[in-house]
Amino acid sequence: MDPGQRPRLEEIRSNLIARIAEAEREGWLGEIEGLNIYLAAAEQKLAQLDERARRATTIHLGMPSFLDIAGRTATLPNRKQP
Template identity: 60%
Template sequence: MEAERKAWHGEVEGRQVSLAGAEEKRAQLDAEVARHSNAIGLGMPSFSEIALRTTTAASGETM
């Protein structure tokens, strides 16, 4: 890396901190995906399904 060759220690440290933050965020996202894939369906409609039914029913009404 150019920063290492030119002994820009602050730049190298900044990049390492950024990389560590990105790796931590990726680990959080991976954990969230794993939690969602292990979810059990309870047969309850989601908010988007309820909202879709409500808007579909409302648009089908005539005045």
């Protein structure tokens, strides 16, 4: 799934919740059952996006860079050239 579709999925979920509430008020039992199936699918897709985002997060382990390691200089005594 494309993470860019998350806002659309959230909109669909909100719409389904509103439609389920309307169906409950009107007593449309068959409609409620079908809408609940779609709602579960939308929530599952959102959970998949959350899981993918969690796994894709890079964790910095604090590895030293070359400059941190080799940043020290040594001073050698002056030698006379032959």
